[in-house]
Amino acid sequence: MKWHIFSAVCFVPMLLSCGREEPPEEAHTNHLIHESSPYLLQHAHNPVDWFPWGEAALEKARMENKLLIISVGYSACHWCHVMERESFEDTTVARFMNEHFVSIKVDREERPDIDDLYLTACQLATDRGCGWPLHAFALPDGRPVWAGTYFPRKEWMAVMEYFVQLYRDEPEKLSRYAADLTQGVQELGRLVPAAQGISYDSSALRAAVNRLLEELDYERGGRRGSPKFPLPNLYEFLLAYQHYSGDARALEAVEVSLQRMAAGGIYDQLGGGFARYSTDANWLVPHFEKMLYDNAQLVSLYAHAFQRQANPFYRQVIEQTLDFVARELTAPDGSFYSSLDADS
Structure with a gap:
């Protein structure tokens, strides 16, 4: 009997050790491995030889x-994850990037200054709104020559090949692009002192608000078209403007938008809280990440x-959103998480 007990005791650890799976050894490790940003660490084992932003x-x-x-x-960016899967985990794409470029990964929540610089360059280069993932091509000194957002694998390869050829055959053209974009970014950030004797003109404010109100969707809320973003700062301004001006259209724009958003899919009807934006014009199909800064501003707005x-x-929306923040975005030590991943 003692032998049987001893055999069983010895055999159990053998079973446990045989059943334990060791974590797979990573095939690639790049310069992001020592970073603290969760976003950068997500890319630390890409075959792309990523660097963090810095002098190196x-x-x-x-x-x-x-x-x-x-x-x-x-x-928490969905399309960032998509582009990683399609391109940055692809060894052919990575090999091309490593051969022809120095590739830098930036967490916009860690370096909003870098994000703002290249986001502005993207808006100037493309003459439209830009978002994330954001991809800028820049000279070795960091001055941008062009920027875009998400690219499917085939388009990403084509864009990279274009800039490799242009830098090889016509580098002076890229230098001109960089000079123009740099000047544009600097001019947008420049504060011009007002001329002496300037006075406030309420008619100019009314004209600006009237142009703004013409862009809004009074049937479905928000700006016309899609995608639709919550834009809490816009509605805060319209509430304040209506209070001082009595403009009924401003209040109508706010009321329609707040009602439609909270009744739509952008608002989590079960768990509370707002998604980052709606992909359609009716607020029905959300882009599923939830950002702390969006929900904080929307609580104040409501x-x-x-x-x-x-x-x-x-009141119901306010209470449910605060419950969501307390439940899902509050850490045990009382600090706050910045977001919920769209792919979680």
């Missing part, structure tokens, strides 16, 4: 005379609207 990457680009690829995103008009629906 810029010095490598200067020494090897290579263009920079500056890829900006954040950990609270201010409730102060103006004690709508019980607004």
Whole structure:
């Protein structure tokens, strides 16, 4: 009997050790491995030889005379994950990037200054709104020559090949692009002192608000078309403007938008809280990441609207959203998480 017990005791650890799976050894590790950003660490085992933003990457680009690829995103970004799967985990794409570029990954939540610089360059280069993932091509000194957002694999390869050829055959053209974009970014950030004797003109404010109101969707809320973003700062401004001007259209725009958003799919009807934006014009199909800064601003917006008009629906939205933040975005130590991943 003692032998049987001893055999069983010895055999159990053998079974456990045989059944334990060791974590797979990563095939690739790049310069992001020592970063603290969750977003950068998500890319630390890509075959792309990513660098964090810093002098090491810029010095490598200067020494090897290579263009920079500056890829900006954040950990909850759905299309950032898609482009990683399609392109940055592809060894053929990675090999091309490593051969011809110095590639930098930036977490926009960690470096909003870098994000703002290249986002502005993207808006100037494309003459339209830009978002994330954000991809800028830049000279070795960091000055952008062009930028875009998400690219499917085939298009990403084509764009990279174009800039490799252009830098090889017509580098002076890229230098002109960089000079123009740099000047544009600097001019947008420049504050011009007002002429002496300037006075406030309420008619100019009314004209600006009238142009703004013409862009809004009074049937479905928000701006016309899609995608639709919550835009809490816009509605806060319209609430304040209506309070001082008495403009009924401003209040109507706010009321329609707040009602439609909270009744639509962008608002989590079960768990509370707002998604980042709606992919359609009816607020029905959300882009599923939830951002702390969006929900914090929207709680304030609905609270201010409730102060103006004690709508019980607004109170319900406020309470449910605060419950969501407390439940899903609050850490055990009382600090807050910045977002919920769209792919979680």
